[in-house]
Amino acid sequence: MTQYLAESSSITPDMIDGxxxxxxxxxxxxxxxxxxxxxxxxxxxDADVLPYYEKLGFITGESACIRNPQALTAI
Known part of the structure; x- marks a missing residue:
């Protein structure tokens, strides 16, 4: 089950395994x-599952994106 955490201090490296x-x-x-x-x-x-995410504090929005995974190497 997916769990959403509000603070990165709640995340441990073992939670990221995989x-x-x-x-x-x-x-x-x-x-x-x-x-x-x-x-x-x-x-x-999909729009029919938006109410689920809204209950978790997400807001509805439209988006388009370009991802640049190489940017992570600069950190």
């Missing part, structure tokens, strides 16, 4: 935790 499977150049668990301090959670989903 997150980066298949990444060509994965950052360390410690680096991911640092990134979380200045990041956000964007959850894309």
């Amino acid at each position: 997150f980066f499977v298949g990444w060509p150049n994965p950052p360390s668990a410690g680096t991911l935790i640092k990134v979380m301090d200045s990041s956000a959670i964007d959850r894309c989903c």
Whole structure:
């Protein structure tokens, strides 16, 4: 079950084990935790499940994105 935590201080490196499977150049668990301090959670989903995420404090929005995983190597 997915659990959403509001503070990165609640996250331990062992909780991240397996997150980066298949990444060509994965950052360390410690680096991911640092990134979380200045990041956000964007959850894309179908409209019929929005009420579930709204109960968790998410807001509804539209988005488009470009991801740059190489940016993690600069941290």
